Amino acid sequence: MILLVDVGNTNIVLGIHDKDKYIAGWRISTDSKKTSDEYGIQVSQLFHQFGLDMKKVEGIIVSSVVPNIMHSLENMIKKCFNKEPIIVGPGIKTGINIKYDNPKEVGADRIVNAVAAFEIYKKPNIVIDFGTATTFCGITEKGDYLGGCIVPGIKISADALFERAAKLPRIELEIPETVICKNTIKSMQAGILFGYIGQVEYIVKKMKEEMKRKCKADPIVIATGGLANLIAKETDVIDIVNGDLTLEGLRIIYNKNKE
Known part of the structure; x- marks a missing residue:
C-alpha cells in the first residue's frame, strides 16, 4: 500500500x-x-x-x-x-520540464497536477484546480510546464463579499436558474458563480491563444478540485473533470522516486 x-x-x-x-x-x-x-x-x-x-x-x-x-x-x-x-519539491524526479523563471516558486500541487495530466492524457493541456485558490497551468505535449495564473478561489470571493459588505449574508454556492435575480442571496450566487464562469472561459481562451505557438494541437482542458463539477456543468470549455488528478500525480511521482 x-x-x-x-x-x-x-x-x-x-x-x-x-x-x-x-x-x-x-x-x-x-x-x-x-x-x-x-x-x-x-x-x-x-x-x-x-x-x-x-x-x-x-x-x-x-x-x-x-x-x-x-x-x-x-x-x-x-x-x-x-x-x-x-x-514533492526541488530535486524530485517529475518527468516534466518546468519553464518558470524560478522553478522553486511553483506550488507542489501545481507540479503534481501537471505530472498527472501529462502522463495520463499525453496531449497538450490546461489544468484548472478549483481549490482555496484557483490555479491555471499550461503543459505541452512534450511535458514542458509553461506556467499559468492564479486567482482567488470561489469561496474566497464569496467570503470577501460577506466580510466587506455589511448587509450581505454568507451564502451557499449554488447555481441559480437566472442571472437576473429577485432576491439578495440569488443575486449574490449569480454574480459570484456566473462571474467566475466568465473568468474561467476568458482565461482558458487567452491561454489557448498563447499555447498555439508552442503546441502542435489545441490543448484539452482538465478540471480538478472541490468545485470542479459545479463549474464544469455550466461551461463547455472544460473537457474533462478528474477529481483524482492530484492523487494520480502523487502516485506517478512516487513511482519515479521510490528507489
Missing part, C-alpha cells in the same frame, strides 16, 4: 493506493495548530475505520502548499508509519 498525502490550505486529502486501485480516501481539515500526535490519532482512526493495517504501508509521498504544517505532519508519519516520506 502507498499513502498519498496532498496538503492544501483548507483540506488535507489522503489516499491509499494498492494493487493498481484506490482502496480508501479521506479529506481532513488543515490545521497548523495540531500536533503530530493529534494528526496521528486522526489518521489512525481513519485506518481503523476502514480496517486497514498501518504496518502494511510501504511508502508515503506528500505534496504541500502549507509549509508551517510540515514539521508536525512529517513527525506524525515517522511515528505512525516508521517511514521517511518523499516530499
Whole structure:
C-alpha cells in the first residue's frame, strides 16, 4: 500500500493506493495548530475505520502548499508509519520540464497536477484546480510546464463579499436558474458563480491563444478540485473533470522516486 498525502490550505486529502486501485480516501481539515500526535490519532482512526493495517504501508509521498504544517505532519508519519516520506519539491524526479523563471516558486500541487495530466492524457493541456485558490497551468505535449495564473478561489470571493459588505449574508454556492435575480442571496450566487464562469472561459481562451505557438494541437482542458463539477456543468470549455488528478500525480511521482 502507498499513502498519498496532498496538503492544501483548507483540506488535507489522503489516499491509499494498492494493487493498481484506490482502496480508501479521506479529506481532513488543515490545521497548523495540531500536533503530530493529534494528526496521528486522526489518521489512525481513519485506518481503523476502514480496517486497514498501518504496518502494511510501504511508502508515503506528500505534496504541500502549507509549509508551517510540515514539521508536525512529517513527525506524525515517522511515528505512525516508521517511514521517511518523499516530499514533492526541488530535486524530485517529475518527468516534466518546468519553464518558470524560478522553478522553486511553483506550488507542489501545481507540479503534481501537471505530472498527472501529462502522463495520463499525453496531449497538450490546461489544468484548472478549483481549490482555496484557483490555479491555471499550461503543459505541452512534450511535458514542458509553461506556467499559468492564479486567482482567488470561489469561496474566497464569496467570503470577501460577506466580510466587506455589511448587509450581505454568507451564502451557499449554488447555481441559480437566472442571472437576473429577485432576491439578495440569488443575486449574490449569480454574480459570484456566473462571474467566475466568465473568468474561467476568458482565461482558458487567452491561454489557448498563447499555447498555439508552442503546441502542435489545441490543448484539452482538465478540471480538478472541490468545485470542479459545479463549474464544469455550466461551461463547455472544460473537457474533462478528474477529481483524482492530484492523487494520480502523487502516485506517478512516487513511482519515479521510490528507489
